[in-house]
Amino acid sequence: MEKLKYKNKIKILSSLESIKSLNKDRIRSLAPRPTKLIPNDGVAGKYLLIIISVMCYTISLLLCTISLINNTITSSQISISLLQTFNIISPLIIILISIAICSVVIFATNAALAGNKEIIQVLNLMGASRNFIAYQIQVKFINISILGGVIGCILTALTILLINPLYNQLFNMVYKYETDIVIINFSNFQIYEYLFILIVPLLSGLIGLISSRLAIINILK
Amino acid sequence: MIELENVSLRYNLNREILNNVSLTIEPGGFYYVTGSSGAGKTSLLKLLFLSLKPSEGKLSVFGHDISKISNYKKQLLRRRIGFVFQDFRLLNHLTTYENIALPLRVRGENEMNYKKDVIELLKWVNLEHCIHLRPEVLSGGEKQRAAIARAVIGSPEIILADEPTGNVDPEIASRILNLFLELNKLGTSIVIATHDTAIIKQIKKPVIELKNGKIKIQK
Numbered sequence: 001m002e003k004l005k006y007k008n009k010i011k012i013l014s015s016l017e018s019i020k021s022l023n024k025d026r027i028r029s030l031a032p033r034p035t036k037l038i039p040n041d042g043v044a045g046k047y048l049l050i051i052i053s054v055m056c057y058t059i060s061l062l063l064c065t066i067s068l069i070n071n072t073i074t075s076s077q078i079s080i081s082l083l084q085t086f087n088i089i090s091p092l093i094i095i096l097i098s099i100a101i102c103s104v105v106i107f108a109t110n111a112a113l114a115g116n117k118e119i120i121q122v123l124n125l126m127g128a129s130r131n132f133i134a135y136q137i138q139v140k141f142i143n144i145s146i147l148g149g150v151i152g153c154i155l156t157a158l159t160i161l162l163i164n165p166l167y168n169q170l171f172n173m174v175y176k177y178e179t180d181i182v183i184i185n186f187s188n189f190q191i192y193e194y195l196f197i198l199i200v201p202l203l204s205g206l207i208g209l210i211s212s213r214l215a216i217i218n219i220l221k
Numbered sequence: 222m223i224e225l226e227n228v229s230l231r232y233n234l235n236r237e238i239l240n241n242v243s244l245t246i247e248p249g250g251f252y253y254v255t256g257s258s259g260a261g262k263t264s265l266l267k268l269l270f271l272s273l274k275p276s277e278g279k280l281s282v283f284g285h286d287i288s289k290i291s292n293y294k295k296q297l298l299r300r301r302i303g304f305v306f307q308d309f310r311l312l313n314h315l316t317t318y319e320n321i322a323l324p325l326r327v328r329g330e331n332e333m334n335y336k337k338d339v340i341e342l343l344k345w346v347n348l349e350h351c352i353h354l355r356p357e358v359l360s361g362g363e364k365q366r367a368a369i370a371r372a373v374i375g376s377p378e379i380i381l382a383d384e385p386t387g388n389v390d391p392e393i394a395s396r397i398l399n400l401f402l403e404l405n406k407l408g409t410s411i412v413i414a415t416h417d418t419a420i421i422k423q424i425k426k427p428v429i430e431l432k433n434g435k436i437k438i439q440k
Contacts, residue, residue, distance in 0.1 A: 034319070034332070035314060035315050035316070035319055037312075037315075037326070037327075039314040119312055119314075121310075122310050122312055122323075123323075123327055124296075125270075125272070125299070125304065125306075125310070126299075126323050126324045126327045127296050127297070127299040127300035127324060127327060127328065127375075128296070128327035129293060129296050129327075130292070130293075132327055132329070221292075
């Protein structure tokens with residue numbers, strides 16, 4: 001009985017060893033799973049994700065700052081005019097960044113289409129509809145855009161939470177000597193009041209969806 | 222099934238490929254398209270496959286005038302035609318199984334519904350051993366048979382084959398031709414573009430000969 005158990009153990013261990021020695025391709029050939037029809041997106045998705053994350057970070061940071069500033073107590077006319085200017089400029093910056101995200105996604109989609117031209121031709125010849133081909137390509141870009149938005153939001157929340165103690169120290173130092181300052185009190189910052197920044201991943205995903213769709217349909221035509 | 226009425230085809234440099242050609246492909250028919258290199262065999266097949274538009278004349282496919290149909294409708298018609306490309310056009314990142322299943326996958330069909338059909342088709346073309354292999358490791362004959370299986374999987378009403386025996390030895394060429402003959406017996410129309418006279422002699426069928434943009438049909 002003991003011998004049998006030992007033999008079985010050896011058998012299992014040796015089979016595990018043989019699995020370990022198999023490379024990824026071999027395992028895939030033994031147990032294939034459906035392969036993506038468009039294998040690579042033609043652009044480095046990692047860099048696209050970084051760019052979109054940074055842009056979304058800027059947008060959500062601006063949105064938070066607008067919200068904070070609108071709840072700010074000011075002690076002088078100069079401060080009020082400064083805040084008003086900021087209120088006008090920041091939406092413009094947000095629009096510009098959104099346009100930049102749109103352009104980046106369009107360029108990346110065009111690169112993906114160029115990189116997979118032959119595959120797209122074959123899919124077209126097999127009777128695939130434009131929507132089917134567009135879906136195969138744009139899923140990646142929508143995912144990257146949403147993920148970029150989420151990363152941007154998380155970074156914004158972390159930034160504000162990190163700035164808070166530093167700002168309070170600075171504020172206490174300056175307030176002793178200066179009366180004409182804008183009082184933005186980060187210590188009152190409550191994250192649940194700023195949940196609206198969650199629209200950033202949605203906005204980013206929407207921009208990704210529309211811009212990649214436009215680029216694909218334009219080329220497929 | 223497919224009808225060409227006074228069709229002309231010109232490329233950008235005004236080089237006339239087809240000149241006022243009229244032709245009817247009957248349901249269940251078997252045709253060879255022959256002609257010297259550059260005579261327009263592939264262009265004629267591309268016309269029939271809706272990859273090219275006639276410069277002049279009328280082309281009707283399954284009763285639809287292709288000059289009047291939308292791009293989406295054209296794709297739907299294309300699904301009723303199987304095409305075996307001269308250069309196979311197999312996707313290198315997909316396995317043989319996935320390549321053969323591709324026409325059904327792009328139609329959005331569930332894999333559970335077609336898995337059995339694809340495996341049966343792989344057996345029919347003797348490619349069971351290649352099921353998980355990618356095209357880059359297949360021989361010319363195996364690629365050709367995979368391309369035929371892919372053209373057949375969607376149960377097309379007509380199969381257009383561009384030089385299907387061009388890259389294989391005579392023995393495999395004969396086997397491929399027999400595959401087409403079997404399909405034809407099941408009611409599928411077959412159009413084979415070839416310049417291989419040995420093939421034409423092997424199975425006697427109507428020959429569409431292309432010369433100087435004109436066609437001559439030998440029955």
